[in-house]
Amino acid sequence: MSDALQELEPLQRLIVAYAGPEDRDRYALLFALDARFAEIVRSTTEILIGQMRLTWWRDILIKPAAERPAGEPLVEQVNRIEDRGESLAPLLNLLDGWEVMLDDFPWEDREFDNYATARGCGTFAFALAGGKPLSEGQAELGRAWALWDFARHCSDAGMRAAAFDRCTEIMTSQPQANFDRSGRPVSILCKLMIRDVRKGQLTADLYRPASAARIIWHGVTGR
Secondary structure (H helix, E strand, C coil), rough: CHHHHHHCCCCHHHHHCCCCCCHHHHHCCCHHHHHHHHHHHHHHHHHHHHHHHHHHHHHHHHHHHHHHCCCCHHHHHHHCCCHCCCCHHHHHHHHHHCCCCCCCCCHHHHHHHHHHHHHHHHHHHHCCCCCCCCCCHHHHHHHHHHHHHHHHHHHCCHHHHHHHHHHHHHHHHCCCCCHHHHHHHHHHHHHHHHHHHCCCCCCCCCCCCHHHHHHHHHHHHHC
């Protein structure tokens, strides 16, 4: 398995296990880069420094493989994924979403919309791959998922509530999109989000026996 997998949390490793063998490296890279961008934002005390660190990754994703630095395992994984024909464009959208996170709180609708569209659609587009645009339903699920994940990790109570309210609003009118077998990890993420929306509260710890059992069941059966 790729070096990217070693950077993942246990929950993410479990989710990646339900991707097809040919898709696991792509999901591992996606989750690992998302976590790397999150750490940059989380550890940033000067906005300019955070922007510079994210710009380094933007350059990595734009440059030809021959011009990328050696020695960074995630960069090497980017090279491998690109070499087999995968588009890196959705990862630039993912990075755009994290860059919005450098904006000061509280946010207005514009910041929430920019963040949700960039991170959510970037995540789902890279996960589902194939070079095809997301369906409207998949894009809305991606936006809702990004807001849900934001709410789960945000320490600001007002922003957390605002993000979860927006996620819930999207899901009240959003039928669950269908994903084929290659999209099973995305489907698992949506199941976890939908459960919280139906409960009306965020699950503090997703890596519990009950949650793991649901992930395993859905991973195996798709239900």
